[in-house]
Amino acid sequence: QQQVKQSPQSLIVQKGGISIINCAYENTAFDYFPWYQQFPGKGPALLIAIRPDVSEKKEGRFTISFNKSAKQFSLHIMDSQPGDSATYFCAARGTSGTYKYIFGTGTRLKVLA
């Protein structure tokens, strides 16, 4: 049973544009929502993360928006660059004591030069 739904599956953006990736979760027993970036042949790397007690977190060109009531969160990449071309995964961490992360299915982003 998929507990974190991610969209779109793929995204093409012009250089300098804004990339937006959305995730929705079903289980309320999550306490931490990270985004991971993965380049081909590499493991995912933490990009930015948010806790449910805040609605927005910004780090450089990357912003997470979090809507607790709607159980949705999104990643915004401002001024997208070709080097941002990668696969992005949202995730949610469980609070049941196992600290298990449930990942979305990923979004393949391509930024055109």
Next chain:
Amino acid sequence: GAGVSQSPSNKVTEKGKDVELRCDPISGHTALYWYRQSLGQGLEFLIYFQGNSAPDKSGLPSDRFSAERTGGSVSTLTIQRTQQEDSAVYLCASSLTKGEKLFFGSGTQLSVL
């Protein structure tokens, strides 16, 4: 080492053979996770270790899959009687106790012929 190390990086095996995948986490990281990434898919949770114990092994797909961790460090994922559907990238990640930042290895690409 500086990061999570996985070996081998690539493994080709014949259907029905057993395989062992190894993960060396970052020194001092007590939490260790195994995930499976199939082509075009997200990260599928397999098992989580805290120290040498596995409080959550709910993601192991069948009894052909097992994992152990010794000395609170190295972990081995074993797949017995491999099947073609086991072909995937197997990722290992480690983190400090409460797992807020996962550090992933580059994975083992398993191909079952």
